[in-house]
Amino acid sequence: MRKLYILLLFTFTWQLNAQQSDFKTISFKKADNIAALLEGKELNNLPLLAHNLTYKLDTDVERFRAIYYWVCHNIKNDYYLMVKNDRMRRKLKNDITQLNTWNKTFKKEVFNKLSKERKTLCTGYAFLIKELAMHAGLECEIVNGYGNTSNSFKNLKMPNHSWNVIKLNGKWYLCDATWSSGFIDESYQFKFNYNDAFFLMEPQQFGKNHKPLNSKWFLYDIQETR
């Protein structure tokens, strides 16, 4: 009975800390190198890109790593696109019909820009990660919610951020390609600056600045810690 209890406890804590360290025996060097070799590839054939990124890799986590690494090193964050959408969504937030119309037109602009200039905002990153993962046979979802770099969500009235959850070895993990890719400098220019911390980040740490609309994507029991 005691053994069982310990085993249960162990399983529970293991579940709680779904993160990069689950894969510490796996080196991401090969995946990162493959992604680096494919730098600058076009986005007009995603199944082919997903294949080229993953076919030489043996594990799902490495396959996903190659996809994540490629997206974070090849897709730029577009500040003006972000501002434009943010302004419009605030303006129309009480008018569902107009908001939907805006979303439809803007969506087209976003995907056009992504495909032509490889520039986007967070939904574009999350979409690309999901699509490439899907083509590589991995289960991945887009999560919408509130993202805040100042650890306070109270000023955010509307969802402003998208990120991903990825299922690896039957377990969900969190990642944020937008924030991993780089940052906007003082002159509003995007600078690539890969940050590995947001790749399969420990859920409680991730939850400090990511609040999903659907609380199941916190991936930890929020009652327990808040």
Next chain:
Amino acid sequence: MQTKTYTIMKTQAITQKNIFKTLGLFSLFMILTLTSNTVTAQTERTVKGVVSDEIGPLERATIVLKGTNIGVDTDEKGAFTFPQKLKENDKLVVIQLGYKDKEVTIGPDTTFVEVKLTDYDIVIVGSLMIGNNNTVAKDPNN
């Protein structure tokens, strides 16, 4: 005894005759179907088309002949001319970022295809990282 043998021989003769008849009909049928198939399959032609969504034409959509690397992109009016002549039952796959893939089968006399793509049901939101993103990971209160 004699009558019996005679009957058997007669039956054999009839069966043989029937086999030849069936075989003859069958081969005639085969020849006909095979030749007609070859005739239709040989009519290769240039296929043009236009790709759009519910708002309007789609630029830079990719059209690939299924199972090959042969493909073409649409121009700013959503139009394309496929670089290789196509025949009946060839399949074209239309791919565009942000839209669901669509497969089009070439019919017996298709020369023009109109493809309408459906987009994904996603809401575009955006937030950004101002300042160095490394500091955020280390200190979320920053």
